[in-house]
Amino acid sequence: MQTFGLLLDGFAVAVQPVNLMWALVGSLLGTIIGILPGIGPALTIALLLPITTTLEPTSAFIMFAGILYGAMYGGSTTSILLNTPGEAGSMMTALEGNKMARAGRGAAALTTAALGSFVAGTIATLALTFAAPAIAELAFYFKPADYFALTTLAFCSVAVVMGNSRTRGFISLFIGIAIGVIGIDSMSGQPRLTFGVMQLLRGVELTVVLVSLFAVGEMLYVASRFRSAPAAMASVKGQAWFTREDFARSWKPWLRGTLIGFPMGALPGGGSEIPTMLSYTLERKLSRHKDEFGHGAIEGVAGPEAANNAAAAGILVPLLTLGLPTSATAAVLLAAFQNYGLQPGPFLFTSNPALIWGLIASLYIGNVMLLVLNLPLVGIWVQLLRIPRPQLYAGILVFAMIGVWGLAGSWTDLAIMLVIGLMGYVMRVYDFPIAPVLIGLILGPMAETQLRTALAAGQGNPIVLVSTPLSGTLMVIALLFLAVPPLLRRLRANA
Amino acid sequence: MKLSKTLIALAMTAALGTGAASAQVNVMLPAAPGGGWDGTGRQAFQALKDAGIYTDGVNFTNTGGAGGTVGLAEFLGTSTGQPDALAVFGAITVGAIQLNSSPINLADFRPVARLTAEYLVVAVAADSPYNTLADLVADLKADPGAHPIGGGSAGGVDHIAVALLAQEGGIPVADLNYIPQTSGAETVTAIVNGTLTAGVSGTSEFAQFAEQGRIKLLGVTAAERRTNLPDVPTFTEAGYPIELANWRGILAAPGAPDDNYAQWVDRFTQLSKSDAWKAVLETQGWDDYFLAGEDFGAFIAQETATQGKVLKDAGLVN
Amino acid sequence: MPALSTDGQDNSQNGGGPAAASAPARPYWIGIGVMAIGAVWLYGASGLPQGARYAAVGPGLFVTISGAALLVLGAILILQIWRGESFEPQEAEDAQADAGMDRRAFFTALVAVAVPIATMKPLGMPFTATIAFMLVANAFGSRRWWLDLICGAVLAALAWFLFARLGLQLGGFFPPLGF
Numbered sequence: 006m007q008t009f010g011l012l013l014d015g016f017a018v019a020v021q022p023v024n025l026m027w028a029l030v031g032s033l034l035g036t037i038i039g040i041l042p043g044i045g046p047a048l049t050i051a052l053l054l055p056i057t058t059t060l061e062p063t064s065a066f067i068m069f070a071g072i073l074y075g076a077m078y079g080g081s082t083t084s085i086l087l088n089t090p091g092e093a094g095s096m097m098t099a100l101e102g103n104k105m106a107r108a109g110r111g112a113a114a115l116t117t118a119a120l121g122s123f124v125a126g127t128i129a130t131l132a133l134t135f136a137a138p139a140i141a142e143l144a145f146y147f148k149p150a151d152y153f154a155l156t157t158l159a160f161c162s163v164a165v166v167m168g169n170s171r172t173r174g175f176i177s178l179f180i181g182i183a184i185g186v187i188g189i190d191s192m193s194g195q196p197r198l199t200f201g202v203m204q205l206l207r208g209v210e211l212t213v214v215l216v217s218l219f220a221v222g223e224m225l226y227v228a229s230r231f232r233s234a235p236a237a238m239a240s241v242k243g244q245a246w247f248t249r250e251d252f253a254r255s256w257k258p259w260l261r262g263t264l265i266g267f268p269m270g271a272l273p274g275g276g277s278e279i280p281t282m283l284s285y286t287l288e289r290k291l292s293r294h295k296d297e298f299g300h301g302a303i304e305g306v307a308g309p310e311a312a313n314n315a316a317a318a319g320i321l322v323p324l325l326t327l328g329l330p331t332s333a334t335a336a337v338l339l340a341a342f343q344n345y346g347l348q349p350g351p352f353l354f355t356s357n358p359a360l361i362w363g364l365i366a367s368l369y370i371g372n373v374m375l376l377v378l379n380l381p382l383v384g385i386w387v388q389l390l391r392i393p394r395p396q397l398y399a400g401i402l403v404f405a406m407i408g409v410w411g412l413a414g415s416w417t418d419l420a421i422m423l424v425i426g427l428m429g430y431v432m433r434v435y436d437f438p439i440a441p442v443l444i445g446l447i448l449g450p451m452a453e454t455q456l457r458t459a460l461a462a463g464q465g466n467p468i469v470l471v472s473t474p475l476s477g478t479l480m481v482i483a484l485l486f487l488a489v490p491p492l493l494r495r496l497r498a499n500a
Numbered sequence: 501m502k503l504s505k506t507l508i509a510l511a512m513t514a515a516l517g518t519g520a521a522s523a524q525v526n527v528m529l530p531a532a533p534g535g536g537w538d539g540t541g542r543q544a545f546q547a548l549k550d551a552g553i554y555t556d557g558v559n560f561t562n563t564g565g566a567g568g569t570v571g572l573a574e575f576l577g578t579s580t581g582q583p584d585a586l587a588v589f590g591a592i593t594v595g596a597i598q599l600n601s602s603p604i605n606l607a608d609f610r611p612v613a614r615l616t617a618e619y620l621v622v623a624v625a626a627d628s629p630y631n632t633l634a635d636l637v638a639d640l641k642a643d644p645g646a647h648p649i650g651g652g653s654a655g656g657v658d659h660i661a662v663a664l665l666a667q668e669g670g671i672p673v674a675d676l677n678y679i680p681q682t683s684g685a686e687t688v689t690a691i692v693n694g695t696l697t698a699g700v701s702g703t704s705e706f707a708q709f710a711e712q713g714r715i716k717l718l719g720v721t722a723a724e725r726r727t728n729l730p731d732v733p734t735f736t737e738a739g740y741p742i743e744l745a746n747w748r749g750i751l752a753a754p755g756a757p758d759d760n761y762a763q764w765v766d767r768f769t770q771l772s773k774s775d776a777w778k779a780v781l782e783t784q785g786w787d788d789y790f791l792a793g794e795d796f797g798a799f800i801a802q803e804t805a806t807q808g809k810v811l812k813d814a815g816l817v818n
Numbered sequence: 819m820p821a822l823s824t825d826g827q828d829n830s831q832n833g834g835g836p837a838a839a840s841a842p843a844r845p846y847w848i849g850i851g852v853m854a855i856g857a858v859w860l861y862g863a864s865g866l867p868q869g870a871r872y873a874a875v876g877p878g879l880f881v882t883i884s885g886a887a888l889l890v891l892g893a894i895l896i897l898q899i900w901r902g903e904s905f906e907p908q909e910a911e912d913a914q915a916d917a918g919m920d921r922r923a924f925f926t927a928l929v930a931v932a933v934p935i936a937t938m939k940p941l942g943m944p945f946t947a948t949i950a951f952m953l954v955a956n957a958f959g960s961r962r963w964w965l966d967l968i969c970g971a972v973l974a975a976l977a978w979f980l981f982a983r984l985g986l987q988l989g990g991f992f993p994p995l996g997f
Contacts, residue, residue, distance in 0.1 A: 042910075042911035042912060043911075055981070055984055055986040056984045059984060083911075144689055144693075145689060145692045145693050146693060147693065148693055148694070148695055149690075149695055170898075170903075172891060172894050172895055172898060173895070175887070175891055176852055176888065176891045176892070176895065179884050179887045179888050179891065180852075180855065180888070182880065182883075182884045182887075183855065183859050183881075183884040183885070183888060186859075186880050186881050186884060189600065190877040191653065191680060191682065192654060192679070192680050192877065193654050193816075193867075193870070193876065193877045194596070194599040194600065194653060194654040194655050194816065195600075195866060195867070195877045196600055197862065197866060197877060197881055198858075198859065198862040198881065203570055203573050203574070204570065206569070206570050206600065207570050221931055223910060224927060224931075224954065225924060225927050225928060225931070226907075226908075226910055226913060227910055227911075227912050227913045227958075228920070228923045228924055228926070228927035228954070228957045228958060229919045229920050229921075229923055229924035229927075230907070230913045230914050230915065230917045230918075230919065230920065231912065231913065231914075231920065231923060231958055231959065232912055232913060232914040232917070233959055328686075346539075348682075348683045348684075348685040348686065350685055350686070350689065351689065352685045352688070352689075352708075352709070355712060356708060393960070394912055394958055395954070395955040395956075395957075395958035395959060395960035395966070396951075396955055396960070396966070396969055398954055398955075398958055399930075399950070399951040399952075399953075399954035399955040399958070399966070399969075399970065400951070400973060402930060402931070402950055402951070402954050403947045403950060403951055403970070403973060403974060403977065404977070406934050406938075406943075406946070406947060406950060407943065407947070407977055407981055407986070407988065410934065410938055410943060410988060410989075411981060411986035411987060411988055413562070413563050413987075414561070414563075414939075414987050414988075414989060415563075416934075416935055416938060416939060419934045419935045419938060420935050422931065422934075423928075423931050423932050423935065426931050427928070430924075431848070433907060433908045433910065434905070434907050434908075434919075435845065435848055435905040435907075436905050436906050436907065436908055449880070449884075452880075453879075453880045454682075456875070456879075457679075457870070457873045457875060457876075457879075458679050458690075458695065458873075459695075460872075460873040460874055460875055461648060461677060461679050461870070461872045461873035462648045462677075462679065462695050462696070464645045464646065464677070464872050465872055465873060465874030467874075560987075561987055562987070645871075645872050648872075674871070675871075677871070677872045815871075
């Protein structure tokens with residue numbers, strides 16, 4: 006019941022007018038960037054990081070959380086009406102959602118997406134509320150070897166699962182790890198791979214990589230293959246919004262999606278792509294209307310949409326309780342905490358309850374706001390898609406360069422933006438998955454620190470790396486990830 | 501078209517206005533926003549303003565990285581010979597310069613004032629068998645490798661404190677198993693889960709965790725016991741005559757004009773006596789550690805020598 | 819209401835099609851590039867201590883691992899390319915993955931990304947952003963340069979005020995004039 010009291014205190018913080026305003030600003034911004042191409046929640050929060058010098062931490066995090074949740078809502082709108090997912094997590098929604106829209110059931114698709122997001126977001130936030138304090142205590146039992154095993158598992162899974170080729174997945178991953186070692190080594194103070202450039206001593210900032218890979222890389226790629234005729238937009242005028250049958254077919258997928266999304270989001274490297282994919286496959290298997298899949302089955306929208314919102318709440322669990330970022334968005338949020346001199350982790354719950362519980366309470370409020378913003382106002386949001394593409398992409402580049410230049414006013418960062426932007430272009434043309442680069446960059450330094458800490462504390466004995474039950478189990482799973490798919494292929498070939 | 505032109509013209513006039521209002525003094529904060537140096541710089545200038553000592557505009561630049569050496573190198577490049585150009589730095593910079601073989605020489609800059617200090621504490625887990633520094637040092641001496649100690653970055657003040665303690669206890673500094681941690685909270689977590697035998701951090705960082713009963717504080721590096729930690733003995737009381745502080749101060753650009761430099765030394769001297777500054781120290785939990793001008797320069801030279809020797813003994817620099 | 823789509827192919831990333839047409843059949847240079855990065859990292863690792871007193875592994879370890887891994891993976895990629903690995907450009911909003919590369923548009927956009935390196939410091943953020951805005955809009959087929967000039971300038975100026983107020987260090991508005 007202590008949690009309940011703390012949550013009530015949190016609501017007292019979150020309903021202060023100024024915080025309600027920031028939640029609204031975040032929800033609006035999140036919805037907008039979810040709809041626009043080329044910008045995601047991680048990039049948006051990264052570009053807004055400098056406001057941490059002027060804004061109060063509680064307000065800032067309430068806004069950031071609104072952006073995180075809002076992007077998930079906004080992404081579904083474009084997927085359904087335009088068949089162009091604004092976010093990676095909305096890819097599956099497009100499969101069935103757009104078919105529904107073309108068959109004149111767009112309104113029902115939008116409704117199940119919004120309601121599913123709301124249900125999943127609320128349940129996942131509840132789970133976060135009650136699980137987080139307990140998980141925070143785990144931080145005192147997790148040893149460096151456990152963290153190292155966790156990151157190793159994340160590396161193996163992300164490189165194997167993302168994209169169509171394991172070789173290219175691992176190349177992406179190791180490029181991320183390679184970028185992560187640039188700069189001063191935090192354990193020995195030695196400069197690494199700085200090539201005598203002073204500015205490289207502080208390493209390559211995540212923001213620069215994010216901006217370059219996503220905004221710049223995408224802009225270059227689209228410029229080189231621009232389809233000037235915009236995709237046809239499905240209309241939802243005068244359609245039935247949500248029938249009893251729609252609800253009957255939606256509520257189970259919502260719950261199942263939540264159940265898949267929340268824990269997957271909490272795992273390092275889980276992101277939102279994998280849970281939405283899993284949810285889609287599951288709904289397809291379980292549905293009584295299998296014949297409708299591929300032609301607009303409502304279950305195929307309800308499940309993945311719930312899963313991606315639950316995953317968004319899931320990433321907050323390891324971030325707030327263990328200080329462990331599991332995705333790019335979480336890593337940017339971690340940077341925001343550090344800008345305030347705060348270290349997410351078990352102590353944040355005791356040293357800064359107003360911030361943590363205010364943030365959690367604002368997630369409930371943001372969810373309600375987003376439901377209200379998205380369902381009746383969807384007509385306004387799709388107008389955003391009418392911004393002429395030349396000016397839209399030009400504007401995205403302007404904000405990207407402001408974000409990079411504003412970090413430290415260093416032309417080295419601008420040069421890195423050019424190089425990594427070009428890399429992002431090549432990766433898109435030759436189908437290298439982008440996500441493993443970020444996972445390598447975010448978790449690589451953490452894997453290294455934990456490995457070296459574990460070994461130093463164990464005086465160099467490699468057995469310490471699998472000495473705890475958790476680290477041993479995770480390492481075995483990581484090995485299976487590497488070994489099983491080729492084995493299966495070989496077995497199948499022999500059969 | 502006309503409207504846009506008017507807008508641009510308006511924008512430019514406004515830019516002129518804001519441009520003229522700022523950039524009276526340029527202050528380099530060689531750390532990311534939110535850290536101790538960032539706070540020291542911003543709070544000091546706020547107090548200068550509140551006390552009416554210096555009320556003109558201040559233009560802050562945050563350039564973090566490598567214990568302040570990246571920011572100071574940039575400061576050296578952009579501000580040499582300039583009046584009204586200041587930089588915040590501290591004890592960590594002294595070690596970082598030697599550790600990264602940075603081309604910066606602190607003696608080139610003009611020392612304005614040393615402002616604050618934070619003392620360090622050594623902590624062990626609340627259920628640990630150690631109750632005094634001597635208990636800890638005895639076990640360390642028997643098998644230094646099996647007793648890892650954590651704290652801030654390698655070669656930073658936390659590391660120096662452990663190294664000095666080891667030297668006093670007759671343990672070769674190079675034998676210490678020192679594992680750097682990213683923050684004080686991380687250090688406490690590692691102490692509690694048993695990864696580290698002991699940890700070092702600033703008093704303000706560790707005091708809260710001791711209150712929660714997670715850790716036990718064995719000694720503080722101040723000359724006298726702290727008022728908020730009356731039960732924690734000083735290193736000297738425990739038999740290890742060491743005094744060490746994580747201090748922070750202000751530098752002026754190399755070759756800054758004499759009269760301008762003297763003016764800033766004077767302003768910070770006034771600041772150190774002002775009520776506004778005392779209030780800042782009180783709320784932030786910082787110790788007053790004021791020392792101005794050339795005396796501060798001599799102190800920096802002395803710190804450079806002590807830290808250099810410890811780092812050499814620890815095998816971190818050649 | 820648009821017409822129903824003709825088939826189920828429009829949303830599948832790996833649905834075949836003449837996607838590889840835009841890429842050279844044997845892009846060995848990617849494999850070589852990956853190996854080159856690996857070599858640079860290995861060279862960087864050679865100057866770092868590989869061991870440490872107690873940890874047994876030192877600051878050089880991860881640099882060595884990432885360098886060696888990229889070297890090996892680059893070699894594997896070259897082998898795969900030799901065996902005829904196909905590369906299909908990724909789907910993206912507003913892009914036609916199977917279309918050929920528009921070189922003029924690509925290089926115009928690339929110049930827009932490169933320009934800030936030269937002009938950001940001496941000429942300031944608003945000027946640089948305006949130029950970049952015009953270049954990108956041009957790359958995307960906008961031919962009303964004066965409109966882009968106005969749009970870009972207004973956006974850049976507004977962004978400069980907003981972000982400078984939020985505490986970003988964006989430098990002067992137009993440094994050649996000293997403000």
